[in-house]
Every structure is written in structure tokens, then in C-alpha cells.
Amino acid sequence: MNLGPGLLIAAPRSGSGKTTVVLGLQRALARRGLNVRGVKCGPDYIDPAFHAAATSAPSFNLDSFAMSRPLLGSIASQAAGDADLVLAEGSMGLFDGIRQEIGHTGASADIAALFGWPVILVLDVSGHAQSAAAVALGCARFDPRIHVAGVVLNKVASERHRRLVEDGMARIGLPVLGALTRNTDLALPERHLGLVQAGETEELDARLERLADAVEGAVDLDRLVALARPTQVDSDDEVIPLAPPGQRIALASDQAFSFVYPHVLAGWRKAGAEIATFSPLADEPPPSDCDVCWLPGGYPELHAGRIAEARRFLGGLRSFAGSRPIHGECGGYMVLGQSLEDGDGHVHPMAGLLPVETSYAKRRMHLGYRIAHLLRGGIMGPAGQCLVGHEFHYASVTQSDMSGDAAFARITDAEGQDLGIAGHRNGPVTGSFFHTIATR
Template sequence: MSLSPGLLVAAPRSGSGKTTVVLGLQRALARRGLRVRGVKCGPDYIDPAFHAAATGTPSFNLDSFAMSGPLLGSIAAQAAGDADLVIAEGSMGLFDGIRQETGRTGASADIAVLFGWPVILVLDVSGHAQSAAAVALGCARFDPRIDVVGVVLNKVASERHRRLVEDGMARIGLPVLGGLMRNAELTLPERHLGLVQAGETEELDGRLERLADAMEGAIDLDRLVALARPTQITTRDGAVPLPPPGQRIALASDRAFSFVYPHVLAGWREAGAEIVTFSPLADEPPPSGCDVCWLPGGYPELHAGRIAGAQHFFEGLRSFAESRPVHGECGGYMVLGQSLEDGYGHIHPMAGLLPVETSYAKRKMHLGYRVAHLVHGGVMGPAGQRLVGHEFHYASVTQSDPARETAFAMVQDAEGNDLGTAGHRRGLVTGSFFHAIAQG
């Protein structure tokens, strides 16, 4: 099945500027009247919100490790079926992933191959000139499955510098679609888990307009659009990534609780569930008419004092948990625990519903895919249910009940290494540090 055209914007490494380029392209083409849809490769839950702001349409994740072929096809078909152009953004370097069978590594290249999308490389050319062509040539030849059709130069120092880089590209026959000069004003604010969230970024629309202006002036947009190719879908069956945990879901949603995969929420709605949002930061309890409460990840460590003082929220949450399921992912899990230590060393009491204490002061990065099997049945599935998810946070567990009978799941990493237990379960309350992407 062939659908609307798409392309993948990727880079040889993180920090090359691909998010800046993607957002600028999306906004520039959208304001020309094209229906543009964004897609993010891999498990990033921040960038899709920026895509949505740039295009005015939802953006979803595509993950070749965590998602089945039918689920990938279903999500891509939804994006390409309602657009004039899909602009997908890679994650990390183009080929960076895990050690798995070809096509299931989680790398951006897998997604380009699966859907027949050509690759546009964003190259940070600071610090070299003609040698940038060697990097581009390596990307073009490393994996014969993909087709690198052009490059966008970033952080060009001068017109002379640009000409030298272009000379190198001419030697390998790779078109230069444009070049961006060094400009600190085009960067977006960041914090410890990546970009500051779209909903928190000041004057986001103005920033996106400036990015679009920069792309209009630096990149041959007509030529770039012409390089896109029809999206190829080989398998799709309307697969739901995660069955809804209830019919009416109370979803915490504010600056402290915002890390939810868009494809998960869309799947719940398509399955007939209703999602009712509330704000713990506004001291709102879970709506009483709901049959399950979901606390997603986010930045509770940045708002720990305010959350600790949200007594109506905590009282309502504890009352809700007496008769209905409550689940927390990452930051939500931390809030369900006994206490949370912020970055200044201040310890704040939390909901006290799970036997865990966490600290952001004792920082340690935890990053990677998680393959989990539930210890007990609950809102995420029956005992033994396999879930594939991702963990990315800097919090440490300072106190925890290690007993297997109180654990949420048994987990492995992407290569099958045993990581022991993850999270906790007490009564109807469950939680863990990993964000579920799909059932396996």
C-alpha cells in the first residue's frame, strides 16, 4: 500500500541540530498550506509535542524495537493517510540502536527502510570542511538498505567555509539542500531530559516562526519536498499498543505530569475509552467519575514542594486508590511513593501509596529499553503479560521494599539481560520507572 510521501531527517550523531531543522521545516511547509505530519523515531516523548505545535496536527512515535510490524504500519498509515507530507525526525545518530536482528534495532534507519522514506542528513560542519563529505559518504554507504538523498549543513562559519564543504559534497555527488549559519538564537531551551517541554517553552510560536524563516532563507524547500517518496505500508491491522486500563481514565496532566506517548492515548481513544485530565499542581484530585487513575512521567522533582502541599490532590488520590486502580510511570511512580528528595536535598512527603523513596539529589542516569513481565494481574494486563517500554531518568531509589511479591514486574534489558524486579504493587496501586510503549 502506497500513501502520502515522507522523508526522514537524521544526523550522524546527537547534537547536530536535526530537531531545529525538523521544526523549522515543518512550520515553513505548513504555513505554505501543506498538511504536514510529524513522526519521531524511537522512544522520545518530548519532541512529538513540538512537532504538533509546529504543524498543528498530532505527531506519533515509531519504534522498530518496541513496536510490532502491524502496529508500526498502523501508526504510519494514520500519519501518512491524513497528510500531504510526513517529516520524520530521527533519534541520536542515524544507525544508533541496540544489538538486535536487522530491522529491529530501534535505530532511525530501520524506520526509513520500513516505509521507503529517503534520508536527509543534517551535518554539523563546525570544526571541519571537506571532511564533512567523508562523514556523509560513510552514512550513505554504511547500510545499503537506506537512501541518503541530500544534506543540510548546520553551523556554517562563513561563505568560504560553506564553499569548501560543498566542494567535498560535490566530490561524492551528494546534493546540498541548504546551509544554516551559526546562530544561537535558533536553539531551544534544554534541561536534564532534553528540550524544555513544548507547553513550558516561552513564546514557542514565535520561536517556531523564526525557525521557519531561517529554513525559508537557507534551504531549497521545493527541492527538498520533491525528494520525498510515497510511504510504503506492508502490514497493518489496527493494532492497539496498550489496551485502555479503564473505560474512563483520570489522567494527571500539567507541567509535572506530561510524559505520555501520543500513540498510547490515541489507541485508548480509538478503543472507546474516555480520558479526563486533572492537574495535581492545581491541587485537583482525580475526577470521581473515573474508574482508573494514571499518573504519567514528567518533572515532579522540579515541583516537589508544590506537589507535597497539594493536600486535596493527595486526599483524593488516596481515596480513589481504596476502590479503583492507580498506576504511575516514572515521575508518577515517584509521587506514589513515600517521599521525594529534590535537587537541593529537601525531602518532601508524597502520597505514601507505594513502598519506595526516591531522590533527585543523588543523580544517576538510567537509560534504555525494558522488556517486562507483570508479576500480578492488573490494569496493564494479566500476570505474565509482556510489556516493552523505555526508561530515562536521573532519580535514584534510596529506600525500597525489595520483595518479589510487592514488585510490579520482572524486567530485562533489550539484549535479554536480567535486571530483576521493577516498580511496586500495593493493593490497587502500581508503578514503575519505565514508560510502557506497547504490549509484546
């Protein structure tokens, strides 16, 4: 079946300006009265929140490796069902993914091919001119499943530079839909895991308006919208990506705990679960009328001192663990541990519910998909349950007790390489560094 039209905004490499262009397009078209929906390819918590701010509508993730075809179709149907336009943002380079069979690599191109969305390339043309066309031509011919419909030039130095680049594009017959000049004022603030979160970005709405003004003045919006094609899905059946861990879920939610996939929360609600949020940074304990507590990832390393002093939160967490399950992902896992060392080398006591100590001062990047099999049953599923997710963090484990039944899961990477055991379990309390995207 065909649903609302869509486009994938992608680039040959990271750092080309995709997010800037996407947010500018989303806000510019939304303020024209279009019902615009955002989508992010791959495992990313931060960009969908910016999409939601730009469009005033939820944005979801689509991941060709971690998600089944029925789940992908279900999420795409939610996004495109009543949309005038879906604007999907690629991740990394258009074809960048893992070594798997075509269609299951996690690359943005898989998503464009699956749903029939034409690709608009964002090309950073700084440092070259006609040669940019060779890069665009390579992208257009590399994968016969997709259709590159046009390009938006970014970081154009001058009108002469633009004419030279357009000369190359004319030689390969690829339309130039617009050109943005170099403008550092349009850049969004960043930190170690990407952009500063939407909820923390100062004057976000004003920034989005400036992006929209710049894009509207530089891009032929009518021509771009006309290139969109209907979203092709086999079925719009609803699929629950991850079973709710309980009927009423206490969800930590503030600037330190914010990395929750929108599709996971939507799935929990569709399955009948209720979600009650609370703020550890405001020293709030998990609501006592909940039957499970979920501590998502985020940036607890930036707020470790405040968390250590949040006595009502930590005391409430320990009391909750006396009778009900708690699960922590990444940052939430660190807070459930014994201590957390911040970037300045100061060690702060945490909840003490799991036998692990972590450090952000001893930084090492951990990045990649994870396939986990639970060693024992619990709120995440029965023993042997397969969870597909990813890790992206810089924290390190400095002390860990894996004796007895303390390990949470056995994990591999996306190619099946055994990475050993991961996470911890202590009675009803569990946690690990990987973020779950879906069950398998």
C-alpha cells in the same frame, strides 16, 4: 500500499541540529499550506509535542525495537494517510540503536528502510570542511537498505567555509539542499531530559516562526519536498498498542505530569475508553467518576514542594486508591511513593501509597529499553504479560520494601540481561520507573 510521501531528517550523531532543522521545515512548509505531519523515531516524549506545535497536527513515535510491524504500519498509516508530507525526525545518530537483528535495532535507519523514506542528513560542519563529505559518504554507503538523498549543512562559519564543504559534497555527488549559519538565537531551551517541554517554552510560536524564517531562507524547500517518496505500508489495519486500563481514565496532565505517548492515548480512545484530565499542580484530585487513575512521568522533582502541599490532590489520590486502581510511570511512580527528595536535598512527603522513597539529589542516569513481565495480574494485563518500554531518568531509589507481593514486574534490558525486579504493587496501586510503549 503507498500513502502520503515522507522524508527522514537524520544526522550522523546527536547534537547536529536535527530538531532545529525539522521544526523549521515543518513550520515553513505548513505555513505554505501543506498538510505536514511529524513523526519521531525512538522513545521520546518531548519532540512530538514540538512537532504538533509546528504543524498543528498530532505527531507520533515509531520504534523498530519496541513496536511490532503491524503496530508500526498502523501508526505510519495514521500519520501519512492524508498528509501532503511526513517529516520524520531521527534520534541520536542515523544508525544508533541496540544489538539486535537488522530492522529491529530501534535505529532511525530501520524506520527509513521500512517505509521507503529517503534520508536527508543534517551535518554539523563546524570544525571541518571537505572532510564532511567523507562522513556523509559513510552514512550513504553503510546501510544498503536506505537512500541518502541530500544534506543540509549546519553551523556554517562563512561563505568560504560553505564553498569548501560543497566542494567535498560535489566529489561524492550528494546534493546540498541548504546551509544554516551558526545562530545561537535559534536554540531552544534545554534541561536534564532534553528540551524544555513545548508547553513550558516561552513564546513558542514566535520561536517556531523564527526557525521557519531561517530554514526558508537557507534551504531549497521545493527541491527538498520533491525528494520525498510514498510511505510504503503492508496494511493500514488499526492496532491497539496498550489495552486501556479502564473505561474512564483519570489522567494527570500538567507541567509535572506530561510524558504520555500520543500513540498510547490514541489507542485507548480507539478502543472506546474515555480520558478525563486533571492537574495535580492545580491541586485537583482525580475525577470521582473515573474507574482508574494514571499518573504519567514528567518533572515532579521540579515541583515536589507544590505537590507535597496539594492536599486535595493527595487526599483524593488516597481516597481513589481505596476502591479503584492507580498506576504511575516514572515521575508518577515517585509521587505514589513515601517521599521525594528534590535537587536541593529537601525531602517532601508524597502520597504514601507505595513502599518506596526516591531522590533526585542523588542523581544517576538510567537509560535504555526495558522488557517487563508482570508478576501478578492487574490493569496492565494478566500475570506474565510482556510490556516493552524504556527508562530515562536521573532519580534514585533510597528506600524500598520488596517483601511479600510488593514487586510489580521482572525486567531485562533489550539484550535479555536480567535486571531483577522493578516497581511496586500495593493492592490496586502499581508503579515503576519504566514507560510502557506497547505490549508484546
